[in-house]
Amino acid sequence: MYQHNANSLATVFQQADYKLGGHGPRNMDILKQAFEAVDGETDADMYGQGKVIGDFERKMADYLGKPSAVFFPSGTMAQQIALRIWCDRKASKRVAYHPLSHLEIHEQRGLHELHDIEPVLLAEADRLIRLDDVTSMPEDVACLLLELPQREIGGQLPAFEELEAISAYCRARGIKLQLDGARLFEVLPYYQKTAAEICALFDSVYVSFYKGIGGIAGAILAGASDFTEESAVWKRRHGGDLISLYPYIVTADYYFDRRVGRMAHYWSGAEKVARLFNASRHVVTVPEVPVTNMFHVHIALPPEQVEEALVKVAQASGVGLSSYVKPRGDGSCFEISIGDRLDAIPEEKLKLALKQLDEALG
């Protein structure tokens, strides 16, 4: 794999007056700010019990329109467990998901190594799963996992009608549907649906609190009560039933309240920024018109050259557009996720930066 000169670009990005993606630096102020108003005498949760965890699980279950919810330290743990439960119920060891699912590329084959479950990979890596991929799945698939939006292809979304058709197909055949909702809050403005309306198409749902929400870590797994009760047993088995999870719960709750209503704003920011990127000759964003707060930037030039250009732009304009560049075929790419930081960049500075990028790419 191409070894980009991370230090140099990362450092220049770090020092830039303005940064394009995210809510802000991932530092310990995220915790300190959330705990500032917390009464120190508030009881910790104890092994999944107590007011702080119970209230948040109830709140998220209601928000997602599911009977019950369990807080997990990570989505990796929550989703493997969801798939294991559905597999056990069907006495099958097969699930289906996208070739670039988190489970496939970021979890060191945990689903196989711990649960002996094998995936059927649906669709080509560079496109969404479609209804006809689903209808041609083997019949012994216990659960289909759909990620909304599909992060590794820039955060793309199927039409809601296609989701409905996939859901109906799976329901009719006893195939469970798990929602990888790592970025579920981010898709609500595009679909113009509530979270509960989307989750109604799924049997079980995972959401994350450190993407659009901007917490420290942590996840919720929601579904029917017998499902979540079973998931809590597996949480213990995985070593995720920590004596106390409140550092993640308190911050998740704090930033959920502050940011869940801002997703349309982040989305419109992403649309604006994508337009500016697409004005450059060498650049294409995927999707061309974002459907959430995120998109990928594809540049038909080698990473060294793109990195050099980004360094130049950050130094000249004071705007860090990306802290890294990844190779992609013969070209390059990086991901942009719009959050609070965009609001701080003066419009002209941003336009100037993207104009300078176009020039620097030659």
Place this chain on the structure above:
Amino acid sequence: MYQHNANSLATVFQQADYKLGGHGPRNMDILKQAFEAVDGETDADMYGQGKVIGDFERKMADYLGKPSAVFFPSGTMAQQIALRIWCDRKASKRVAYHPLSHLEIHEQRGLHELHDIEPVLLAEADRLIRLDDVTSMPEDVACLLLELPQREIGGQLPAFEELEAISAYCRARGIKLQLDGARLFEVLPYYQKTAAEICALFDSVYVSFYKGIGGIAGAILAGASDFTEESAVWKRRHGGDLISLYPYIVTADYYFDRRVGRMAHYWSGAEKVARLFNASRHVVTVPEVPVTNMFHVHIALPPEQVEEALVKVAQASGVGLSSYVKPRGDGSCFEISIGDRLDAIPEEKLKLALKQLDEALG
């Protein structure tokens, strides 16, 4: 199982002016206090990388006398992974441990369900594992796990010479030795050894930061570098490689520095309190003379009666001796772990409380 009237005793304990066990209430002040002096601009750890996690792992590796250490969200996760690694290396699915090991009674058979590993249970439940239990183990055991002290029997310890003999036996036969050091810091005064001297007998070691140390949660797994590197891959598979673990690391480090040197003090407190308990006709502590900061209180009376007595004592003396009672055969028991709280109880109050307990038990 006997359903004790938890609310009543728990409530009275909660309201008592003085409480016998532990460092203090498990509330969010534990976090707030540790983070008070932390600079909010300190970078979070990211997926196991960064100064906050790297420095603490180095510090603990050095303290334990091992080449390398990895921070885990829980000991449940760390120990299953340690056993899995040793099993994989021997191509065996058998390990050995005590019948009351945490793995056997508190983890919902995670080791079996996730790793397909079966334990050989050594020794009777009410005594320590001895050298002759070890020498009669099946030869295909990949790893023997020893817990120091053995918590579920009151925190008992073998003689150091017996540990040395067990270690030598296992080394000679290619059986790995894993230390369940959930309370390792607490045993150092008794053995008059450094942690490194004890850990030198073991191939891999787990320590916890919310028992004697009094942090929020979290664990360290230490050993040779190839072992800890492999453990980090399994941490990812288990869903324990959270984007950020600093809430647990910062608190673990903070309370480690404040309490690791106080273990002899807690131990002498436990000796004193156990003597007072043993002065009562109905009471026996296990061990009779504590070897760490903990012991169990066995009372040859039914739980209802003991609970009633504890309520009476707490109300009359202002000292909560225990917040709960568990059935044990025909009698009752509860656990005492001495921490900072003991220092706050005036000597005469404590003596009075235990005199009142003796009377209340009839």
